[in-house]
Amino acid sequence: MRIGVIGAAGKIGQMRVQNIIDNPDTVLAAVMDMEMHRAVAVAQDAPAFSDLERFFDTPMDAVVISTPAHVREPLCLRAFERGLHVLTEKPLSPTVAGARRIVDAAAKAGKALGTGFNMRYYPAFAHMKDVVTSGQIGQIDHVRVYGGHDGLGHFAHEWEYQAEFSGGGALWDVGIHMTDMARHILGEITSVYGVATNTVWNVPGSEDNAVAIFKNPEGIPAIYQASWNDWKGYKSAVEVYGSLGMVRASYAPMQNLVITMDKPGGAAKKTRKFYPEIMLREKLKSWKTTAIQSFGEELADFVRLTHGEAGLRCADGHAGLRAIEIAAAVAESTRTGQPVELENIGDMSIK
């Protein structure tokens, strides 16, 4: 599969370029970035462009869009008009309307849309999902998800935290992966009740914290928090509680805890899983080594998605859209004090 990368010179874009070169099933067709000299530096043997139409004139089957969210929509729409499959970073768009237009364009073109929720591939979170799917912890009773970091000092650019570019605050940033994680476990989220706060950083429209309850169509809840004043540092955690046990995944460091029992309250078998090779690798190199590995696995699944395969670990366009709708629903619920009901959109198929 011939794949081009837009935003190729960026922090994440460069990793995407490397993944495409490293994957035996993909070929780097071309790269594009507004900053031509930086695009040339990452292109290796592929052609580099700063002009979008000239980039799209290069023969390719799919494009990875690794730009900031606020410039993403026209790039996605043009890619679908050009008949390409699209894998884009999260968040899909800073607005619900924009995210819907991207999903609609993919459906109209009959092309695959993938959303870069790469934490699904972080080994502890992948293991957690597999444990739940295997039935080891019985029937899911509830889920707890948390994503947080220490706020504005974490960001390199204003577009990462100012609502006009980012869509909002903690929910749209570190929290969006955990929103997706709740949906990944629960299957769908159709009810959102929440409160967003804005007392710490005072960035207009960008919440510091979001505390919420999500429910799936069967009424199974997830307790959710995204935070920009976790003074302890970057942390993501998911716990799934079932009738016969629980499973926890957390990062960083990467860890699992699995508790299983043969009947509620029966003798508990506890298994802890550590990932020393990841901890060592991150200490010696960087967190980027874990991210790039996840992007590589995500790319392989995205290629399968373009072939119409279902049941993959990767997030499709509906996952990207629903995460945005949930973020907007928490803001609405904060204003009205009422839960917001959403339709069940399910998975996105290629027609």
Ligand SMILES: NC(=O)c1ccc[n+]([C@@H]2O[C@H](COP(=O)([O-])OP(=O)(O)OC[C@H]3O[C@@H](n4cnc5c(N)ncnc54)[C@H](O)[C@@H]3O)[C@@H](O)[C@H]2O)c1
């Ligand atoms: N999944 C993750 O773990 C993860 C982590 C960090 C960032 N992200 C997401 O990845 C995206 C990029 O983030 P980043 O940290 O790499 O940012 P970055 O600023 O390092 O890179 C963005 C690149 O896009 C280019 N660009 C901007 N507008 C463009 C346009 N209109 N056309 C072409 N190129 C354009 C910039 O020149 C830059 O090279 C964001 O959406 C961010 O939220 C995902």
